[in-house]
Amino acid sequence: MAHAYTPGLKVTNRMAHTIVRMLPIKGDVMVQVGDSVNADKIVAATYMPGDVYPLNMANLLAVPPKDVASLMLQKEGGKVTVGEPLAETAGLFGKFKKIYKSPYTGTIETVSEVTGQVILRGPDIPVEVKAYVTGKVTAVNPEIGCTIETDVAFIQGIFGIGGETCGPIKLAVQNCDETVTAENITADMKGCVVIGGARLTEGAIEAARKAGAVALIGGGMDDQDLKEFLGYDLGVAITGSEKKGITVIVTEGFGDIAMATRTFTLLKRFEGQEASVNGATQIRAGVMRPEIIIPLEAGDCEEESEHAGGYLDIGLPLRIIRDPYFGMLGKVKALPHDPHVLGSGSKARVLEVELTSGESVIVPRANVELIEA
Amino acid sequence: MTLDLENINVILATDCGSTTTKAILIEKVDGEYRQTYRGEAPTTVEKPFANVTIGVTNSVTEIAELADRKLTNEDGTIKQPAADGDGCDLYISTSSAGGGLQMMVAGVIAEMTAASAKRAALGAGAIVMDVISTNDKRRPHEQIQRIRELRPDMILISGGTDGGTTEKVVQLAELIAPAKPQPRFGSEYEMPIIFAGNKMAADEVEATLQEDWIDLAVVENLRPKLEQENLGPARDKIHDVFLEHVMAHAPGYDMLMDWAGAPIMPTPGAVGDILQTIAKKENINVVGVDIGGATTDVFSVFDETFNRTVSANLGMSYSISNVCAEATMPNVLRWVHFDMDERQLRNRVKNKMIRPTTIPQSLESLIFEQAVAREALRLAYKQHKEFATTLKGVQQQRTVGDTFSQQTAGNTIVNNMTLNLLVASGGVLSHAPSMNQTAMMLVDAFEPEGCTNLAKDSIFMMPHLGVLSAVHPEAAAQVFERDCLVYLGTCIAAKGIGKLGKPCFSWTLSGDVNASGDCAFGDIELIELGPEQTATILCEPVRGFDLGAGNGKKITHEVRGGTVGIIIDGRGRPLGLPEERQNCQQTIAQWVENMALYKETEQAVVTA
Numbered sequence: 006m007a008h009a010y011t012p013g014l015k016v017t018n019r020m021a022h023t024i025v026r027m028l029p030i031k032g033d034v035m036v037q038v039g040d041s042v043n044a045d046k047i048v049a050a051t052y053m054p055g056d057v058y059p060l061n062m063a064n065l066l067a068v069p070p071k072d073v074a075s076l077m078l079q080k081e082g083g084k085v086t087v088g089e090p091l092a093e094t095a096g097l098f099g100k101f102k103k104i105y106k107s108p109y110t111g112t113i114e115t116v117s118e119v120t121g122q123v124i125l126r127g128p129d130i131p132v133e134v135k136a137y138v139t140g141k142v143t144a145v146n147p148e149i150g151c152t153i154e155t156d157v158a159f160i161q162g163i164f165g166i167g168g169e170t171c172g173p174i175k176l177a178v179q180n181c182d183e184t185v186t187a188e189n190i191t192a193d194m195k196g197c198v199v200i201g202g203a204r205l206t207e208g209a210i211e212a213a214r215k216a217g218a219v220a221l222i223g224g225g226m227d228d229q230d231l232k233e234f235l236g237y238d239l240g241v242a243i244t245g246s247e248k249k250g251i252t253v254i255v256t257e258g259f260g261d262i263a264m265a266t267r268t269f270t271l272l273k274r275f276e277g278q279e280a281s282v283n284g285a286t287q288i289r290a291g292v293m294r295p296e297i298i299i300p301l302e303a304g305d306c307e308e309e310s311e312h313a314g315g316y317l318d319i320g321l322p323l324r325i326i327r328d329p330y331f332g333m334l335g336k337v338k339a340l341p342h343d344p345h346v347l348g349s350g351s352k353a354r355v356l357e358v359e360l361t362s363g364e365s366v367i368v369p370r371a372n373v374e375l376i377e378a
Numbered sequence: 379m380t381l382d383l384e385n386i387n388v389i390l391a392t393d394c395g396s397t398t399t400k401a402i403l404i405e406k407v408d409g410e411y412r413q414t415y416r417g418e419a420p421t422t423v424e425k426p427f428a429n430v431t432i433g434v435t436n437s438v439t440e441i442a443e444l445a446d447r448k449l450t451n452e453d454g455t456i457k458q459p460a461a462d463g464d465g466c467d468l469y470i471s472t473s474s475a476g477g478g479l480q481m482m483v484a485g486v487i488a489e490m491t492a493a494s495a496k497r498a499a500l501g502a503g504a505i506v507m508d509v510i511s512t513n514d515k516r517r518p519h520e521q522i523q524r525i526r527e528l529r530p531d532m533i534l535i536s537g538g539t540d541g542g543t544t545e546k547v548v549q550l551a552e553l554i555a556p557a558k559p560q561p562r563f564g565s566e567y568e569m570p571i572i573f574a575g576n577k578m579a580a581d582e583v584e585a586t587l588q589e590d591w592i593d594l595a596v597v598e599n600l601r602p603k604l605e606q607e608n609l610g611p612a613r614d615k616i617h618d619v620f621l622e623h624v625m626a627h628a629p630g631y632d633m634l635m636d637w638a639g640a641p642i643m644p645t646p647g648a649v650g651d652i653l654q655t656i657a658k659k660e661n662i663n664v665v666g667v668d669i670g671g672a673t674t675d676v677f678s679v680f681d682e683t684f685n686r687t688v689s690a691n692l693g694m695s696y697s698i699s700n701v702c703a704e705a706t707m708p709n710v711l712r713w714v715h716f717d718m719d720e721r722q723l724r725n726r727v728k729n730k731m732i733r734p735t736t737i738p739q740s741l742e743s744l745i746f747e748q749a750v751a752r753e754a755l756r757l758a759y760k761q762h763k764e765f766a767t768t769l770k771g772v773q774q775q776r777t778v779g780d781t782f783s784q785q786t787a788g789n790t791i792v793n794n795m796t797l798n799l800l801v802a803s804g805g806v807l808s809h810a811p812s813m814n815q816t817a818m819m820l821v822d823a824f825e826p827e828g829c830t831n832l833a834k835d836s837i838f839m840m841p842h843l844g845v846l847s848a849v850h851p852e853a854a855a856q857v858f859e860r861d862c863l864v865y866l867g868t869c870i871a872a873k874g875i876g877k878l879g880k881p882c883f884s885w886t887l888s889g890d891v892n893a894s895g896d897c898a899f900g901d902i903e904l905i906e907l908g909p910e911q912t913a914t915i916l917c918e919p920v921r922g923f924d925l926g927a928g929n930g931k932k933i934t935h936e937v938r939g940g941t942v943g944i945i946i947d948g949r950g951r952p953l954g955l956p957e958e959r960q961n962c963q964q965t966i967a968q969w970v971e972n973m974a975l976y977k978e979t980e981q982a983v984v985t986a
Contacts (some may be wrong), residue, residue, distance in 0.1 A: 029560065057556045059518040070545065114556060119548045119582050124556050226597030228699075228724035241691050242731050258732060259725040288696055288732060327736040328726055328743055344530045349703075349744035350976070353737060362565030372736045 011275055014256075014294060014374075016160040017270050019301060022157040023143075025147040026134050027150035029053070034145050041152060042136040044171040044281050044300075049134045049150050055127030058109045063121020065105050065316040066094050070121030077123070079113050085125070088111045092123075119156070137169050138281045158299040160256065160268055162222070165284025165295030166235070166244045167252030170219040171198070173300070174272060174280050177209075177221075178202040181269035187212035194218045198280045198297070200272045207233050210253055220252040220282045221298060222272070224264035225332075228372040231259075245285025245293075252284040257324075262332040265324075265376055274328060275299050315372065317356060325358065327372040334376070335360040381639065383850055386634055390441075390449060390456065390466040390844035392434050392636075394421055394473040394689035396672070399630075400429075401437035401524055402842050403445055403466070404857055404919035411853040412859040417441040422630075423475040423867035429630035431637070440597075445967065456637045470849065471638050472841040474645035479503060479620050480562070480811070482530040484510040484554070486537035486546045490769075491575065494601045495536040498574070498609040500686045502616035503647025503979055505673070510553065512546055518553060525557035531624045532577070533559070533569065534612060535583065538576030540602045547579040551586040558591065567627060568593040570619045574600040574612040595619065607768060620644060640849045642980040646675050648687060648844025653677050653801070654684050655847045656858060664799035665824065666840070667755060669804035671695035671734050674758035679764055680791045685766035689758040694806045695734030698750060699727050705753035712955050713749035713822070715967040716742070729767060741976060744811070748819055755823030763790045794827040794951070795926055796874065801863065803835035809866075813941040817866045818973050821945060825953050827873045829915070829935040832942070834868040867940035871947035872897075875954070881920045882948035889913030890939070900965075902972050905946060907939030915944070945973070 032051020036042060063070040066084045074094045079085055085107040093341075096102035107125065114124040130330035141156025175197040177189040185201030187208035194216045201209065201223030213221040232238050235247065256264050287293035317323075317337055325333045341358035345367060346352055353369045360366060389404040389411075401414040417440025435454045442449040448464035451457050457465035481504040485492025492511040499506050507528050510521050533554065537547040550766075554571070561567040573583050573596045580596050587594050596613040621641055625631040627741035635642060643651075646741035649668060657664045657679035666677040672693040677686045691700040702710055707720055730736060737743040767790050769936075802808070802820050811815045817832050839862050847854035851911065872883050876899035885896040897903065907913060915937050921930040937944060949969075956962045970976060 054556075054558070056521045059522070059553065117586075118550060118553060120545045122549060122552055124552065164728075206490065227721065228728045229721050231728075232724075239704040240703045241697055242699070247536075260722075260729040269627065280731070286732075288734060326729070327739060329740050331726075331729065341505050348736075348740045349738045350736065350741065351744070351809065352811075369737050369739055372739060373496060374733075 013077075014163060015159060016161065016265070016271065017159050018086060018271065019156055020159055021154065021333070022140075022159060022298060023141075023154050024140070025150065026130065026136065026137050027146070028134055028148075030132075031148040032132070032149060034149070034151055036145065036151055038142055038145055040142045042140065042142060043119055044136055044139050044279065046136045047133045047138050051132050052129035053132050055111060055129050055215050057114070058111065058125045058127065058199050059089075060108075060123045060125060061121060062092055062116075062123045066103055068121070072119050073121040074116045074118060074125065074284060077113070077116055081113050081116055085113065091214060096264075104131045107330050116325060123344070135169075137171070137283075138298050139279065156301045158271055158301060160271065160297040160298065162254040162256045162295035163258055164242065164244075165252065165254035165286050166231075166247045167220070167249060167284040168247075169281065169283045169285075170252050171279060171281040172196045172219040174198050174200060174276050174278055175346070176200045176276055181224065181266050182263035185209040185221075189199070190216050190218070192216055198222065198282055200269070201264070202269060204261045205253065205255065206230060210234050210251070214249065214251040218251060219253065222254045222256065222282070224257045225255050225260050225262035226253070227261075228259050242288040244287075245283070247284075252282055254282060254284050255299065257332070258326065260331065267376075272297070298344065317373075317375070321375045322376050323358065324376050325368055325372060326374050327369075330358075330360075330366055330368060334362050335366075338365055381849060384853070386467040386850060387688075387855070388460040388466040389470070389850070389853060390438065391469070391481045391692070391839075391846060392437060392471045393648075393838075394423070394433065394471060394475040395645065396428050396475055397421055399433035399437045400838065400842075401434070401441050402837070402839050403441050403447075403449075404846075404853060410860070411856040413839060413857050415445045416839075417444065421475050423628060423959040427763060428751050429633075430473070430628065431630045431633050433470070434634060435910075439452045440684070440748070448457075450818075457914075458639075466651045468639045468849070469637055470640045470842070470845045471634060472643045472645045472648045472845050473625070473628075473631070473634075477626055477648055478643045479504050479616075480507055480529075480531045481534060481616070482507050482510070482525065483529050483534045484536070484538075484550045485575075486512050486515050486543060486550065490604065490678060491538065491601045491867060492537045493765075493767075494607050494609065494769075495534050495574070495612070496540060496622065497601050497685065498536075498612040499534055499616065500688060501609060501647070501650060501684060502620070503611045503644030503650070504616065505688055505690060508909070510550065512549065517921075522553055522557045525559050527556060528559055529562040530559060531561065531570075531572045532616070532619050534616065535571060535573045536575045536600050538579055538599075539604055540577050540599050542576055544579040544582060546587055547575050551583045555586055555592075558589075567623070570595065570623050572597060572612060572615050572619065574615070593623070599653075605906065613657075617641065617643065617647070617652075624717070633733070640845060643767040643845045643848070645841045646688065648841040649675070650677050650684060650686050650844065652840050652847050652854060652858060654679055655851065655855065658682065659855060663793075663796050664801065665792070665797055666801040666806075667758070667824075668840075669694060669751060669754060669758075669806055671805070672697050674754055674804070675764040676758050678762065678792055680766070680793060680796065681793055682765075685791075687758070687762040687765050689761050690756075691755040692758050694747065694751060694754065694804075695730055697731075699731045701750050701754040701757070702727050704757060705914075710746075712962050714745055714750050717963075717965045718746065745976070747806060748810070748815060751819055752823045755819065759824055761895055762818070763792045764944065766792050785975045791812050794825060796828075797826055797830050799831045800824055800826055801833050801835060801840075803838050803840060808834055808836075808838060812974050812975065813866055814973055817869070817942040817945065818969075818975055820866075821869050821871070821947060825873050825951055826869050827924075827951050829937060830869045830871075831938055832940070832945075833863040834866060834871055835862055836864045848965060863938035865938060867907065867942040867944055868913060868937040869945040869947055870925070870935075870937070871919060871949075871951060872919050872925050873951040874921075874925040874929075875920075875950045875952075876922060882923055882927060882950070883917050883919040885946060886916045887913045887937075887944065896944070897946050899948055899950060901946075901948045902969050903946045904942070904973055905944040907937065907943045909940050911939035913937055913939070913944075956969075
C-alpha cells in the first residue's frame, strides 16, 4: 500500500455550500430562484394527511360488517366533529337505537364492508420547512423544495444531540482548553450559539438550556453527563430528534478533551455573527455528522481548500483517537511498512508519533486522525 | 443464463458490506476448488463515489495484483470468461451495503402468522424493522402511526391459514393503506408489498391496497395450516423484489447486476444458505454467528429447521454503546479480571461508537472489548433462542404418558446439548490475537453442552460461498470444507450445577493423544489436540451432571482437534459467575490462566 489514509472532519474557513430543503410530501414552495433568504424564512409548506383512527364499527354497534355502511350517518368523505353521532342502528320498532358518537374530529375516509371498519382521518397537520441557512435560492423543485447556496465557514462536529437551530455566536471561554462549567454561562446567552473550549460539564449544559441558549458547542463531554442530561443511556448514535430545548455538539469526542485550536479560533473569529447548527448525528450507512455553518459576506474570509482527512506523511500533525494515548497531539515521525505487534497482541500497521511532549510512541494507523497545522 | 459447470475454473466473488467490500478468488487446483487470494477495499455506495462498483473494482484489483492475474477490463468491468491466465469464468456477489434490506412485516397473530412472516423475512436476509399484528398490544391508530414513521424497502403481509380468517387479514391491509409509509428511496418509489396470507383473502387485500404508490405481489400462503410453514415462495419473492426494486435504486447496482453471473443476494441470506447446505450434507446441528460493528446475526439449523435472527443494535463499534446499556456495565465488567474505572470506560465506549474504525492497542483495551463481545453474543443468542421455536398455535395431542412431561407449543428448538458445530465470524472473533480467545468468547457466550466442535470462518467467506452454493454447490462445499473453516477444537461441557471443587466428571482421551483426568466443578482446562488429530473421549459425569446421555451417564465421543484443542469445561450449565466483584475477578483470572488466554500475547509483545 503506497498510502495510508486517515479520516478527519471537515473544518474550513470558507467554502461554497449548497443545501437542499425538501418537504416530506408534495406542497407549496414559497420562494423563487434568485431570492435571498434568512435562516428563519419558511421556504416550503404543506399539510400532512392527519392521524388515522380506525373504528371497528361492526363491533361497536354489534352488527354484521356488511350492514355498517347503511348505518353510517355520514358517508365516505363526510366530516365529523368530536361527539357528533357517527352511526346509528335501526333499533327495535324504532326504539332501543344504538348511537355511536365520534371520538375524534376528522373526515370519514373509508367504510369497509368486509371488516366493518371505519377509517377516520384527523385534521391535516401543517408542515413548514425553513431555509435553515441564510443564502440565495438557486433552484426550485416545484411542489418539493428548493436549493440554497451561500459561502460559509463550515465545521463538522463528531457527535451531537438536538436538531436544527440558529443564533449569534457567543463565547463562554477564551481558550480552547478551558472546561465549561455552569459559572461560564450568563443570562445574555439567550438565543445564542454558545462556544466552549474543552469539556462541557452537565452543569454547563443545564445552565445553558435554562439561560435559553439555542446551542452549546465544546471539545468533549463525559458520557455520564450526557446520560444525566438526556435522562437515559444513549445506545445507538442516531440523534437529532431529542427535544431538550438545546442542541449540543462536541467537536472532538468523549472525555476531557480540548477543542482543536483551529476550530476554536474560527468560531472565535466569528463571534457575534449568526450560525446555523444541527446536532443530528448518524454513525451508520449514510454517515451524518453534526454541523456548524456560518454564512459569510464577500471578503469575510479567504477561500481555502477544505480539510477532511488525507494521506499520512512524515511531519503531518495528528491527534490520537484511542486509549492509551487518547486526545494527545503530535506529528508523524515514521511510517514503518511492516505490521507491528501491539500491546493487545494483534498485528497491525502502525506509525511512530512524536508527541508534543517530545516523547515518541507507536500507534496503530487506525487510531489517529490528521488535524490542521 | 445456463452455466457450464464443468468448464468453470476461476470464480471471483465479492461481498459488498456496509463499510468494506471483500473479494475472494476461487481456482480449480489439482481438480479441486480452493480459495486462493483475497482482497478488500472500502465500500463506495456513499457519496462522494455513490457507485458500489468502484469498491468492487478496487477490491478485485487488489486480488489481481496478488495473483498476477488481470481480472478487470480497461473500463473497470470484470473480465469474463477466463483466457490466457487472465479473467474469471464466473463472477458472483452478495450485498448488505447501504443498510441492507429493510422490511416491515405484518401478520394476524403475533405468535403465529406474524412470527412466520418474520422468519421468512429474516431467512431472506432482511432486517425486520417492526412486526405489526392484531394482538401486539398497540391500538390501531398507534400501529398506523408506527407504519407511517418507518421507511421500509418492502412490506410482507401474512395472516390467516388458507380458508381461515379473511376479516382480520383485510384489517391489516386497511392499516397499511391509509398509513402510506414513505420509502427511503424517495416518493417516486413504488412500495413493494408482498401478500403471503390466506388465499381466500387475496382479492379483498388486493382491492384494499389498490393505490398508485403500491406494487402488490401475491404469493402462496406462508402458513397455509397452523401446523405447516411454507416460507419458500415468500422468501423467493423477497429476493426478486430485492433485486428488482431495492438494488435497482442503490447506486451502481444496475451495473453490478449486469456483471454478476447469478442474482445478487443479501449477505445474511447467503450465509444462511451455506450453513443449511453444510448441516444437510453432514447431517448435523449448526449454530453460526456473525458479530459485526452494528449488528449480530445468529443462524441455526436444528433437525433441518433453519432460523436466523438479527440483533439490530448489538455490535462492536456502531452499537457498542447499546451493548453496554442493554447488558449493563457490571455484567460486562464481570468478564474482566482487574479493576477498571467506570466513568472512564463509558467515555471509551462512546469514543469507539463515534470513531468505529479504531482498534484496541493495549491488552487492557482488548480484554474489555472481548468482555463486551461476550455480552453482545450472549444477548443475541438469547434473542435467537426465544425466536427459534416450534410452531405456535398448533393443537397438541397428549396421552396419559405426557402427564409429567407436558411440552407446550412454541418451545425453543435450539438445544445446546444436541449442537454439533458452532461457527464464529465477525471482526472481534475472527481477528482476536489468539484462537484461544475466540474459543473462550464462544464458550462463555453460547454455553455449549455435551460435545461441540468449535470453528471460525477464516476470512469471512461464508457469504461468498452461500451465493456460490446456489450456482455451483460442489465448488461451494469443497471450499467451505478446505479453506473456509478453521477448526478450533472441541468443547466438552457438563450440564448441571454443583459445589465448587467437588467432582463434576472424569475423562479419558485415547487416540492421537492419550490422557485422562478428573474435572472438578468450577474448573476449566485445555488439552492439546492438534488440527489434524482426532481421539475418542470417554467421560463419566457424577450424579447431577449430564454430558448428553442423561444424568450421571457416561458418554463416548469422537473428538476433533484444532488450533486450540480440547476444552474440558466443568464450570456447569447454566454458567454462573460469583456476584461479589473481588471473588469474580479471582475466578476469571483463574480461567484466563487455565485457558492461556493472554499468555501468547504477552510473549509476542515481549519478543517484538
